[in-house]
Amino acid sequence: MTSTVLKACHWSLCVETSPQDGDSAASSQFRFPHKAFWVILSASLLLVIVALGLTGHLGLSRPHSQPSQIVRITVPDQTGVLINQSAVVDQQNDLVTFCVTSPANQTSTVLFDIKHGLICYKPVDQQSCFLRKMERSDYDNVHSLLHESARKNHFQLSGNETQRQTEFLGVLAASQVDVSTLEEPLQALCQDRSIHWTKRADGPGKQRLVYFCIDICFPSNICVSVCFYYLPE
Structure with a gap:
């Protein structure tokens, strides 16, 4: 059977x-099922250990965000006297902040916000900040500083090789900017001041006087004197 x-x-x-x-x-x-359970559990633990090991390795090999770097720029003026300027380069946030000291030992600030395409001027002897949009030449000048600062933090510019140019910016007095509409770096820079838009102009004309200028030098051997004056209402 x-x-x-x-x-x-x-x-x-x-x-x-x-x-x-x-x-x-x-x-x-x-x-048999009892034995299979322990085999599956051991394999799962092994996979978890391998995964944790890979995660830790990737975390250690990931580059850390670079802190802000201070760069010094030394260049002789037109009379041969050395001028010292400093710039704070923040590559992570695409910011370059110039500290420009006048012959009277007063320091003005110029902030290049590359991410948003804006330049903000904060003169020491004024109660206002002045904005303008970056142009192609501005991007080229600032990028030279961003790239070169990765190799060194001091630039000695030669006087006979440095190109000098003057830019005139007219202040639009009727176009005051609401500071709350600006990004955080600009708000922090001009939190206690009024902010006005400016635009590039050919010159102030004979009937208007330039009321202040800021000289900025870049590692590309270019120095720019930015001069402001008020436009008519």
Whole structure:
């Protein structure tokens, strides 16, 4: 007489037994899944350990954000007297801040916000800040500083090789800017001052006087004298 084959399933594992197997079949039915459980658990723990190890390695190999760097620029003026300027380069936020000291030992600030394409002038002897949009030449000059500052933090410019140019900016007195609409670096720079838009102009004309100028020098041997005057209402 052919014995009936019984199929016992547990944990998605099937074991075929015959009625005459008795207790040995029942014993193997529970032993095998128990062993498979520990194998699966060990493999899972191994995968977790490998994953944590890879994550830690990637975290250590990831470059840290570069802090702001102070760069010094030394250049002789038209009379041969050395002028010292400093610039704070923040490559992570695309910001370059110039600190320009006048012969009277007063320091003005010029902030290049490359990300938003704006230049903000904060003269020491005024109660206002002045904005203008960056142009192609401004991007070229500032990028030379961003790239060169990665190699050194002091630039000695030669007087006979330095190109000098003057830019005139007319202040639009009727276009005061709401400081809350500006980005955080500009707000922090001019938080206690009024802010006005400016635009490039050919010159102040004979009937108007230039009321202040700021000289800025770049590592590309270019010095720019930016002069402001008020436009008519």
